[in-house]
Amino acid sequence: MSRGIPFVLSGPSGCGKDTVITRVRQKMPELGFSVSCITRPKRGSDKEDGKYRFLSVGEFENMLAQDAFLEHNVFLGNYYGTPRRPVEEALAKGRDILIEIDVNGAAQLRETLPEAVGIFILPPSLAKLRKRLEERATDSPEQIAKRLHEARREIECAPLYDYVIVNDDLDTAVEDVCSVIRAAHLRSSHNKSTVNEVLKNA
Numbered sequence: 001m002s003r004g005i006p007f008v009l010s011g012p013s014g015c016g017k018d019t020v021i022t023r024v025r026q027k028m029p030e031l032g033f034s035v036s037c038i039t040r041p042k043r044g045s046d047k048e049d050g051k052y053r054f055l056s057v058g059e060f061e062n063m064l065a066q067d068a069f070l071e072h073n074v075f076l077g078n079y080y081g082t083p084r085r086p087v088e089e090a091l092a093k094g095r096d097i098l099i100e101i102d103v104n105g106a107a108q109l110r111e112t113l114p115e116a117v118g119i120f121i122l123p124p125s126l127a128k129l130r131k132r133l134e135e136r137a138t139d140s141p142e143q144i145a146k147r148l149h150e151a152r153r154e155i156e157c158a159p160l161y162d163y164v165i166v167n168d169d170l171d172t173a174v175e176d177v178c179s180v181i182r183a184a185h186l187r188s189s190h191n192k193s194t195v196n197e198v199l200k201n202a
């Protein structure tokens with residue numbers, strides 16, 4: 001059995017990556033998902049059983065001290081981290097896992113998980129991104145300004161990812177992510193044992 005493949009997905013707040021991820025997971029139910037630990041206060045749209053586990057700063061720092069994170073970052077004053085164990089267990093069982101993190105976290109994973117496939121979700125324009133953030137109505141105007149500033153910095157990192165997918169049309173973006181996941185399984189580096197099997201039987 002071959003190891004699972006980690007897929008690291010980033011994109012600025014408001015680029016629609018949560019919706020893309022939800023749809024990809026519906027289409028590919030076998031795909032694992034890394035639940036991040038975070039210390040930011042809950043927003044209306046967050047659910048306890050969803051993509052985040054909400055911790056106090058003390059709880060997060062305890063886990064940090066135990067080296068329980070594959071990567072972590074402070075984003076707009078709050079901790080965000082990827083717990084190490086669920087990712088390692090999924091990969092060892094041959095299960096792919098989707099890790100949704102910011103560009104700083106992705107840079108750390110390029111060191112610690114070099115086999116990860118990087119996918120960057122790009123908004124069609126900064127103007128559309130601002131409109132989406134305003135329509136979401138979860139942040140104050142100051143927070144929106146901060147998120148837009150952060151978005152520009154994140155987009156500058158897009159060339160460091162293996163794939164860039166523009167989320168203009170949702171269906172197309174979802175299909176593009178699924179195509180990347182399928183194609184990753186066809187890479188020669190992932191199929192060494194298959195090639196050897198064929199040669200052995202020749």
Ligand code: 5GP
Nearest residue numbers: 013036072073075080081082100101102105
């Ligand atoms: P939000 O507060 O809008 O849910 O997320 C803010 C940013 O944190 C997003 O760019 C999101 O991708 C990122 N993020 C979510 N989970 C993690 C994580 O575990 N590690 C890191 N480094 N970033 C994360």
